[in-house]
Amino acid sequence: MFTGIVEEMGTVKECNRQGQGFDLCIHCSTVLEGTALGDSICVNGVCLTVAKMDGSSFTAGLAPETRSRTNLEALTSGSPVNLERSVTPTTRMGGHFVQGHVDTVGVIKTFKKDEDALWVTISADDSVMRYIVTKGYVTLDGTSLTVVDVQDDWFNVTLVSYTQSHIIMPTKAVGDKVNIEVDVLGKYVERLLQFNNVASPGSAITPQFLSEHGYE
CATH class of the missing domain: 2.40.30.20 (Elongation Factor Tu (Ef-tu); domain 3)
Structure with a gap:
């Protein structure tokens, strides 16, 4: 989950298209701090998983569905991108609940x-x-x-x-x-x-039930 507060603008280093998906390598600095392989980073509103990283960039793979449902397909080398790390228990909620799932x-x-x-x-x-x-x-x-x-x-x-x-x-x-x-x-x-109009089942605990079981 994210907050929608962009931490930095990164730059696309390269896009390696492979079949229906592609790998996106992004040059950045701030969002690499405290980040490990497998962590999530929001790229232009899309939650991506860090597959590779070094001291100045990270690489994430895009599935075919992500390409078809987002604008990441249009990215080229040199394109600027909004970046944000996923929230932690100590993150300030300066924006709102962002899932990184583009509608x-x-x-x-x-x-x-x-x-x-x-x-x-x-x-x-x-x-x-x-x-x-x-x-x-x-x-x-x-x-x-x-x-x-x-x-x-x-x-x-x-x-x-x-x-x-x-x-x-x-x-x-x-x-x-x-x-x-x-x-x-x-x-x-x-x-x-x-489901507002779906009737809830009535409770089996009625006054008659309580009386029959010794409760007065």
């Missing part, structure tokens, strides 16, 4: 500068729009952001100047794809409500 890929519709802030509008499909609410959380390329406005097929977020300099979003262009993960709490609520 869909959205498209950047507009960028708009507003003094020091940067407004970003993202279009997304119906499969996720019902989970996106005003003032709620959404994860874009691994970054936990607050939703400002929501319409039928798009929503927008705003980035303060500090955030702009610490994530990859400002390096993108209109039309580029972004990995979207919605707040999982909304999914759990929806699932529970599906």
Whole structure:
């Protein structure tokens, strides 16, 4: 699990495509601290397992499904990526619960500068729009952001100047794809409500039962 607070921007060192999947080698520094083989690192919102590492980079493999469901397929040597290590019991929860499981890929519709802030509008499909609410959380390329406005097929977020300099979003262009993960709490609520009208079995412990067994 992650928090959506990007620890550093790494750089793709190389992509070695092998059949339907490929290996991704990323140059970085901060996220290597305390990391061991088999640990998870969030790369642009995708939870990947560290398969190899040295003092300046790590390598992770991407399964065919990950390629088809995320924007990592578009990465090339030199591409910047958002990175975050998985949480520990002592990690500060500065963002929200992020699983690293991308729900869909959205498209950047507009960028708009507003003094020091940067407004970003993202279009997304119906499969996720019902989970996106005003003032709620959404994860874009691994970054936990607050939703400002929501319409039928798009929503927008705003980035303060500090955030702009610490994530990859400002390096993108209109039309580029972004990995979207919605707040999982909304999914759990929806699932529970599906069973709201299912009657619970009545208890076998009735006043008559207690009386018949010596309880008055």
